[in-house]
Amino acid sequence: MKPEKIKVVNKDTLHIVWDDGRAQDIKLMVLRRECPCAVCKSELEEESSSYIPVYTLEQLTVTNIKPVGFYGLSVIWKDGHNTGIYQYNDLYNMNGITD
Ligand SMILES: [Zn+2]
Numbered sequence: 001m002k003p004e005k006i007k008v009v010n011k012d013t014l015h016i017v018w019d020d021g022r023a024q025d026i027k028l029m030v031l032r033r034e035c036p037c038a039v040c041k042s043e044l045e046e047e048s049s050s051y052i053p054v055y056t057l058e059q060l061t062v063t064n065i066k067p068v069g070f071y072g073l074s075v076i077w078k079d080g081h082n083t084g085i086y087q088y089n090d091l092y093n094m095n096g097i098t099d
Contacts (some may be wrong), residue, residue, distance in 0.1 A: 001088050006073070008062050018092065026096030028060045031075065034094060035084040 005017040014026045032055060033044070047053075061078035068074045068085050076082040 001092050002070075003073075003088065003091075006065055012060065014062070014096070016091065022092075024092070024094075024096065026091070026094055028062060029055060030094065030096050031086070032060055032077065034086075034090075035075075035081070036086060036090065037081075037083040040084065 002019045003016045004019050005015070007015050008028070009015045009025075012028050014028060014031055016024045016026070018024065033053060035041075056079065058079040059077060059081070062075060063078050064076040066074045066076070072085045072087040073091070074082065074085050
């Protein structure tokens with residue numbers, strides 16, 4: 001599974017068209033919360049499940065998206081955070097809607 005098109009729409013949603021034709025929308029807030037890097041993961045684990053993180057606009061703005069190898073995407077956020085690599089499988093299975 002690979003993305004054919006990736007773009008940010010309405011400044012808050014990542015729109016992906018996969019090579020099987022499926023179109024998917026992931027809210028940037030969800031994408032940020034699901035950041036797979038070690039720092040974010042350990043922060044999430046320390047919070048209770050009812051914790052709702054509050055993000056700044058910079059933390060929810062994507063400056064760049066780069067493919068990593070054949071398996072994932074590196075997302076660079078405006079606050080400088082760039083260590084998360086989102087694997088295509090995880091993205092494909094992500095429930096991207098907040099409410
Ligand atoms: Zn992270």
